[in-house]
Amino acid sequence: MTATDMSAHAPARDGQRFVRSVAIEPSPPPSSIVGPIAWMREHLFTGPVNIILTLLIVALGLYVLPGLIRFMFIDAVWSGADREACIITPERPVVGACWAFVRDRAAYFTYGAYPMPQRWRVDVFFTLLAVGVVWLLWLRAPRRDIGAIYAFVVLPIVSYLLLVGAPALGLPYVETTLWGGILVTIVCSAVGIVVSLPLGILLALGRRSTMPAAKLISVIFIEFVRGVPLITVLFMASVMLPLFVPYYLQPDKLLRALIGIALFASAYMAEVVRAGLQAMPKGQYEGAMALGLPYVQMMRLIILPQALKVTIPNIVNTYIGLFKDTTLVVIVGIFDFLKAIEAARIDPRWAAPTVSATGYAYAAVFYFTCCYLMSRYARTVEARLAKADKR
Amino acid sequence: MKKILVSAAAGALAALVSSVASAGTLDTVKQKGFVQCGANTGLAGFGQPDAQGNWTGLDVDTCRAIAAAIFNDPTKIKFTPLSAKDRFTALQSGEVDVLVRNTTWTISRDTSLGLNFTGVNYYDGQGFMVRKSLKVASALELGGASVCVQQGTTTELNLADYFRANKLELKSVTFATSDETLKAYEAGRCDAFTTDASGLYSERLRLSKPDEHMVLPEIISKEPLGPSVRHGDDQWFDIVKWTLYAQLTAEELGVTQANVDQMMKSENPDVKRLLGTEGKFGEAMGLPNDWGYRIIKHVGNYGEMFERTVGQGSPLKIARGLNALWTKGGLQYAPPIR
Numbered sequence: 001m002t003a004t005d006m007s008a009h010a011p012a013r014d015g016q017r018f019v020r021s022v023a024i025e026p027s028p029p030p031s032s033i034v035g036p037i038a039w040m041r042e043h044l045f046t047g048p049v050n051i052i053l054t055l056l057i058v059a060l061g062l063y064v065l066p067g068l069i070r071f072m073f074i075d076a077v078w079s080g081a082d083r084e085a086c087i088i089t090p091e092r093p094v095v096g097a098c099w100a101f102v103r104d105r106a107a108y109f110t111y112g113a114y115p116m117p118q119r120w121r122v123d124v125f126f127t128l129l130a131v132g133v134v135w136l137l138w139l140r141a142p143r144r145d146i147g148a149i150y151a152f153v154v155l156p157i158v159s160y161l162l163l164v165g166a167p168a169l170g171l172p173y174v175e176t177t178l179w180g181g182i183l184v185t186i187v188c189s190a191v192g193i194v195v196s197l198p199l200g201i202l203l204a205l206g207r208r209s210t211m212p213a214a215k216l217i218s219v220i221f222i223e224f225v226r227g228v229p230l231i232t233v234l235f236m237a238s239v240m241l242p243l244f245v246p247y248y249l250q251p252d253k254l255l256r257a258l259i260g261i262a263l264f265a266s267a268y269m270a271e272v273v274r275a276g277l278q279a280m281p282k283g284q285y286e287g288a289m290a291l292g293l294p295y296v297q298m299m300r301l302i303i304l305p306q307a308l309k310v311t312i313p314n315i316v317n318t319y320i321g322l323f324k325d326t327t328l329v330v331i332v333g334i335f336d337f338l339k340a341i342e343a344a345r346i347d348p349r350w351a352a353p354t355v356s357a358t359g360y361a362y363a364a365v366f367y368f369t370c371c372y373l374m375s376r377y378a379r380t381v382e383a384r385l386a387k388a389d390k391r
Numbered sequence: 392m393k394k395i396l397v398s399a400a401a402g403a404l405a406a407l408v409s410s411v412a413s414a415g416t417l418d419t420v421k422q423k424g425f426v427q428c429g430a431n432t433g434l435a436g437f438g439q440p441d442a443q444g445n446w447t448g449l450d451v452d453t454c455r456a457i458a459a460a461i462f463n464d465p466t467k468i469k470f471t472p473l474s475a476k477d478r479f480t481a482l483q484s485g486e487v488d489v490l491v492r493n494t495t496w497t498i499s500r501d502t503s504l505g506l507n508f509t510g511v512n513y514y515d516g517q518g519f520m521v522r523k524s525l526k527v528a529s530a531l532e533l534g535g536a537s538v539c540v541q542q543g544t545t546t547e548l549n550l551a552d553y554f555r556a557n558k559l560e561l562k563s564v565t566f567a568t569s570d571e572t573l574k575a576y577e578a579g580r581c582d583a584f585t586t587d588a589s590g591l592y593s594e595r596l597r598l599s600k601p602d603e604h605m606v607l608p609e610i611i612s613k614e615p616l617g618p619s620v621r622h623g624d625d626q627w628f629d630i631v632k633w634t635l636y637a638q639l640t641a642e643e644l645g646v647t648q649a650n651v652d653q654m655m656k657s658e659n660p661d662v663k664r665l666l667g668t669e670g671k672f673g674e675a676m677g678l679p680n681d682w683g684y685r686i687i688k689h690v691g692n693y694g695e696m697f698e699r700t701v702g703q704g705s706p707l708k709i710a711r712g713l714n715a716l717w718t719k720g721g722l723q724y725a726p727p728i729r
Contacts, residue, residue, distance in 0.1 A: 104442060175469075
């Protein structure tokens with residue numbers, strides 16, 4: 001008996017009461033119910049199928065991970081000036097990832113051939129973009145209404161002046177043929193993402209409209225764009241267009257690609273939004289009409305907020321697809337992030353056995369990070385909006 | 392009907408193309424202030440961006456020499472990276488002024504595609520790489536050997552032709568991309584690896600033990616690579632052609648980037664004509680008479696350009712071989728400047 005127990009029982013003797021005045025500490029639940037073992041038992045080892053799957057996945061992990069970690073970190077070469085750093089020598093028979101190559105070419109992968117003295121403009125653009133994204137997406141940010149104006153009006157204009165140049169403001173003109181790397185990938189996806197949602201909503205509304213002209217135009221646009229691969233349109237723009245239009249009348253190559261990507265994303269977005277509109281029960285429309293709301297208000301206040309909410313997973317899906325589709329701009333001779341890596345990895349100054357693999361690993365990390373962040377953000381938005389359903 | 396439509400379209404196209412071409416390219420270039428050069432999207436040693444994004448390589452320097460001749464400034468040039476598919480349309484439509492993009496000179500390209508090849512800046516050809524341990528000294532000893540080759544390329548056809556012509560038994564193993572082909576060769580799937588000789592040297596460096604592999608001396612196909620311009624502008628054709636010839640002549644005469652200023656005082660009539668201290672050869676092309684001096688001063692002679700980009704001064708270390716001057720057993724031969 002412990003001292004506590006003694007004191008707990010003490011008054012019982014005096015008042016002849018044999019009831020505990022102080023509750024005993026609850027004993028911990030059996031280890032088969034809580035704790036890591038129970039968790040594993042419940043989630044990993046329930047039934048023969050789960051046991052086999054768990055064991056297989058563990059075996060696969062053990063088979064792949066050590067080699068991957070060895071290659072990516074332990075045997076990796078972190079610094080060096082040229083291929084000598086990453087080639088196999090008698091003293092260094094195993095060479096892992098050649099991160100020295102990525103470090104050496106990091107600036108090229110980020111800015112492409114953007115002129116050296118002007119690269120601060122790209123840095124400013126990245127910073128402004130990051131501010132805009134955080135302002136808009138972080139729910140507790142102050143004055144998000146100003147944020148929206150900043151992101152959709154100020155940012156595009158300032159970015160254009162910064163990146164393309166404005167000789168009047170002392171910013172020399174930088175041709176888009178010199179742009180490259182992450183800059184191009186970000187510009188293409190940002191334009192695609194910003195243009196495709198509003199245009200997609202308009203097209204979706206047009207397609208469901210009762211006005212024949214709006215409906216016909218929307219249907220033709222959506223079906224035509226969805227029926228043609230983006231790659232062929234870019235090919236047409238780069239191979240056919242020059243045959244019929246003199247070169248000085250042709251639009252800028254990057255602009256061609258941007259228009260192509262934005263229109264394509266819009267057509268896909270239109271179908272995503274249409275799915276949301278169709279998922280709304282008829283009662284929602286009828287209720288809105290019964291309240292006397294005109295069409296614009298009915299859509300803006302009642303239908304679209306709900307329709308967009310149910311389509312968030314698909315919208316983000318389209319965005320992620322769009323982000324990766326930007327690699328197709330290489331067809332019109334624009335060096336996006338992936339092509340910049342492609343072009344650098346064949347450089348004989350860095351010809352070594354693992355250079356290509358390292359370049360692609362860097363690309364994979366970049367694309368994965370971006371896509372995963374988009375997807376995570378969408379999940380939190382979904383979770384926040386789903387609270388309404390639980391009430 | 393369809394045929395008529397097609398031919399009408401082709402006619403209209405040809406008319407359009409020729410109207411673009413007939414405008415004086417040199418005047419347009421001078422007006423723009425730069426030469427628009429159709430370049431590779433990335434080929435080791437010939438055209439590829441460096442760490443700052445500047446284009447470097449043999450084809451790139453060939454282009455820079457043209458800018459040097461016209462503007463006395465090799466940086467007055469813009470590169471348009473072109474894929475193999477759109478390179479010819481880009482030239483025909485006037486999007487680029489000159490195409491220097493490791494393009495093989497063939498009769499069909501020279502005639503029906505409306506191109507004029509101005510010369511050969513690199514004599515390439517298909518070659519073989521084998522393991523040194525195979526103890527093979529010549530491609531003729533490859534009978535029965537398995538050869539890794541990329542699918543659907545002329546390389547694959549040349550390989551079959553060569554083995555058949557020499558009555559050798561061929562076991563070719565084909566792959567979709569050049570990377571896969573090389574990996575398979577390295578993994579020991581085949582005894583030999585074949586592609587264009589210039590490519591063999593850069594691919595060899597990617598192997599984990601480059602020293603255990605060697606390039607065989609035989610070249611089994613003719614791949615003369617050179618700059619090309621549009622039909623219909625002879626002046627521009629002359630400029631591009633003689634830019635390369637000036638570099639070759641300079642190498643033959645021993646004029647280099649380093650000594651070109653002293654050479655201006657040379658009494659050798661050949662040197663004087665090349666550098667423009669005698670004669671009016673530049674004027675005949677619409678250029679200043681010191682065009683040759685400008686080229687050598689800014690870009691160097693052919694040998695310097697070769698060694699810097701693909702030869703001993705580069706990691707590729709390609710031997711001059713067929714690209715040596717005719718006086719040294721190669722094929723590079725420039726007509727006289729006089």
